[in-house]
Amino acid sequence: MRVASDLAKCQGYGNCVAIDERHFDLDDDGLVVVREEHVTQEERDTADEAIRSCPVAAIWLEDVR
């Protein structure tokens, strides 16, 4: 799986970073930065939790084609 984001939705709440610093960060504008796109099976639970913690659904997982 890989992480995808929609910067138009992101509000800089930062819940994703608080849960999963490996995959998420914020830039100086306060918008989400995907630090690492790829999510391994072991990382899946934490990445999922970070995604569910987003108040505006600005991040999600998608299949790698």
Added chain:
Amino acid sequence: MSDHVVIVGASVGGVRTAQELRRLGFEGDVTVVGEESEQPYDKPPLSKQLLLGTQTEEEISLLGDGGWEAINTRAKLGTRAESIDIDSMVVSLSDGDELDYDALVIATGVRPRSLAPGLTDLDSVYTVREMRDSRALAARAALGPVVVVGAGFIGAEVASSLRNLGAEVTMTEALASPFARVFGREVGGLVTDLHRSNGVDLVTQASVNAIEKSGDQTLVRLVDGRVLEAATVVLGIGATPNSEWLENSGLKIGDGVFVDAGCAVLASGFGPHAEGVYAIGDVARQVDPGTNKHYRVEHWTNAVEQAHVVARQIVDPVATPEPLKAPYFWSDQFGTKIQMVGRPHESTSVSLHHFEAGGIERTAALYAYEGRLAAAVTFGWPRAIAACRSAWRTGTPVAEVLTKLRDLADRAKPVSA
């Protein structure tokens, strides 16, 4: 494992609990009871995006594609839970139904306080709790001056939104500054500056004596004799937990419902727990195992975290509850994001720091207890609050946090327009 989970409350805590139960593989029945007849929606946008018109009602829906069916959940909306019997494990509803539960999740939230009974019956006086309040206020922005009573975060956000919609706004606050109770006076002063520089007439240390109609006008009478005239009055004077229906139920109640680290409700008297009863979100007063104190937290992130904890406890009652994360909240006012981590009231000192990062002024207030970070508040600097949340968890010395923030500011790239 429980066969029937009844969730009372259909806001973010209640809906997330149902979603989490299914995600964790719960195969029993799930029923959500909600007092409002609207399909579930998210509440933070009511004073912000929905009021401003930057988000639609559809966009703030809490149910994903497929609605209730997708999470195989029965919804009883427009229905109130009226009482529970913790011995026979039955919850009684306003439509006469009685539901047997194996697990009951109380997620009834809070309701805005009113100044006096009957006051909100005035057709020009509003609180912000439901979608219809937000709709009505948006329509009233053009009708004339607005007085917001109480500069807590709902009041301050409503003031910001209505000002953006072009209304003339006066906001009254009983203390020396907005957010003074939470942030302290000095940091609260930054909120004062933000509102005044955006044209809000902020009247501090002003208590309201009465609100009354006089022809088309609504008069807000202050204790010191001043009278503010308004077309619309919005009350933002705090909230009361919706726990009255649980009185005499044998549960431990007192400004909320007392719960342990796994969100299990404590029994009143000396009993340990009420079997299968949990509470989450704004209504829950949860123990912090670190301090052994109970806190009631009225913020979105807390409700979402507790929904996860409670679903996990229901699926696996002997699991050790996951520890609470750092208390966190955000507010959006006049395009400035105000974010907080931790508990400022447990600090013994606070220091204000101004930075320039990416060509923009940023402010951070760092609260210390025994030299360590007890809380932080940032204005317009999401990246810094993310760093502070991480520092709060590890009990980082404030001096180290400050170095980290300076480093973030120095390395910041110019912000794109």
